[in-house]
Amino acid sequence: MGIKKLFKIKPPEEDTLEQNRETLNEMGISTRNPSKKKREKFAAYGRFAKDKAQDRVYAPEGYENFTKPQEEDDLNKSELDNATPNAESKGGGPQSADPYAASAGGSDPYAINTSANYGADPYSNMPTNNYQGTGYSENSYTSSGPSYGDPYQAPNGYSSAYSGINGAGNVTSPYGASGSNMQDQNRPKVNPYGGGNFRDNSYSDRSSSRTANTTSNPYGGLNKEQDEYSRSGSFPKSSKQPANPYATLGTDVYASHGVQAGQDSQSKNNPYSRRNVNEYGSATGNEMRTGGAPRRRMGRPDMSTNRLTSTKSAADTLDLNKSAVDGDDLNEEPRAGEFDFEEERPSYGENTVGVDELDLNAPLNEQDQQNDFNSTIADHQEQLYQEAPQWQLEDEGLSQSEYTQHNQGAYKTFDELQREEEARQQQEEDEAVDEVKQEIRFTKQSSVASTRNTLKMAQEAEMSGMNSIGLLGHQSERLNNIEGNLDLMKVQNKIADDKVAELKKLNRNILAVHVSNPFNSKRRQREREEKIKNRKIEEKLMKEHTSQQLARSTQRIEGAMNANDDINTVREKYQRKQILDRSKQFQFENDEEDDMMEVEIDRNLDQIQQISGRLKKLAMATGEELDSQQKRVRNIEDNTDDLDIKIHLNTTRLSGIR
């Protein structure tokens, strides 16, 4: 048309979204209020999910770039698309303002720590776990939580029940962390069982390597590592000792296979003096070698009982043995003495030596057995046996000479022989008993460990259950958002319907003048008002229904999340006796430590039970929530279909208008 070009006239531009909204509001049609932001309780979980989510696309090699959706020109693109405040971005929360985003970004010390450790060394964070977890078995929660990688753990209120324990974990964790880091650096080079290496080192070597272990001494690294390890191990222990009655148990479980309770307490009492012990060992160890050995040989029959009851004298030497250097020397002594009586039983000696050897590493070994199923106990034993022959050889040489010395110039009477025989039998019996006891102990330790492990896993499971229910909560909020929008669409669609009908009516032939009956205008007015009212009421109902659904689901989820009852510590105090009575049948000559273990097993079981109860509740809540969401989703689906059809109808009607 020429006139158009001539006058350069064209229809006015489309209203912008804001203008449109204004006009609609003026007309009394409800619109979405963009300035009003609904408070989302589970927004953090949305963020969490977004961080976790990974877009998985499958592509053969070399075709990866085709996996990206190609940017095609959207023919339907309009400014509305850009102008619409995107629901998703709104839902995720403003990124910069999100406090959880920052913590997710990596300022979480736990997260970094554990992730680094996990990557580098499977053992490294286990000891930290272990040390934090001794006694406070809840602590494994704190260390396992981060390993789960949940940055929202602390900020979200639901873990408040554990926050106190978190604090406890924080107190010890610096040590644990540093220890694990040290290990992290050193560990790959080092055989954790390589205590045997030290036996070739002289004292001077040892001490020099201590002072300058960055120098060329090949064992310097090892020493350092051992040192660091032992120190880092013992710090938490010592810090825990006053507060925690289970410290004995805690250290013991992982620190010894044998029966040297005294030794453990000793080692626990001077955790700071690793070096001192060593120096002391180098000084006094020699003394003991010269002076202690004969005494020992003399007092041999006593020694057997001594060892069973693990009295001080045994513990003393064994304590010295703990410093790995001294280990062989001092250990030879008792065995050299023993040899008089029990040539055929080097196994016990071996065992003690092995234990002493392993003391420093013991936490690791235990952890290996627990967590690393590849390294079995057999490995560990093998190690022992590999080391054994050398000593045996030495022993034999030593003991034979000593034996001859001992026997020279002294005849034995029959009584003496008999007594000796009796003593030997006695000792054998004692040792058999001892072995069984050890076995009992070992089993008990492993059951403590396994309950602990189970507890940890249960806590992790609870954690992830919480997370998933939180995600469900977030999704329920999103669903609510969708529902609200759909309701709005419905209302507006109805209005559009009316408008289209009106337009159609007005667009009839110009000659067909439509004048309504002037006599019932009042009635018509009333009808119109009624209609508007009804529509509004309907809208309100819809809204109410939607928000009710949301409220219910939120309530359900919050209920599930806040269900953690506080851990009952008082109960244990009163039930302790009962527990011990009950566990009498599993105990043999129970000592304090044994009781501790029983109590811990029981407590762990209790906690696992509590957690499993909570897990069940969580699972049920999740199921309910899923059901309700299923219903809502179905509703949304139906509504969407409905609306789609209606809009399509409107569009066709509109296109009929010419």
Add this chain to the structure above:
Amino acid sequence: MSSSVPYDPYIPPEEPASQSKAAALKAEIDDTVGIMRDNINKVAERGERLTSIEDKADNLAVSAQGFKRGANRVRKQMWWKDLKMRLCLVLVVIILLVVIIVPIAVHFS
């Protein structure tokens, strides 16, 4: 066999407390696992539904877009119609005026 209970040489020992505790625990956990299995199924179903919702939402968006385009088209059309109408009216008025004024002017001049 006078007694109602058949002879059973093996009488299971009464379960110690901790064992029963463990058993209860196990039962509970099994229960939970069952529930969770159901949940997983539900989630899978829900996932399907969500996918279909996504499809439908896309459809809805397309038809809403179509409606919008249609409405816009109608708006422009109506505007032109309006314009034409106005022009016609103006023309008619002018013609009328001319028809009225011209004879008068001719008559008086």
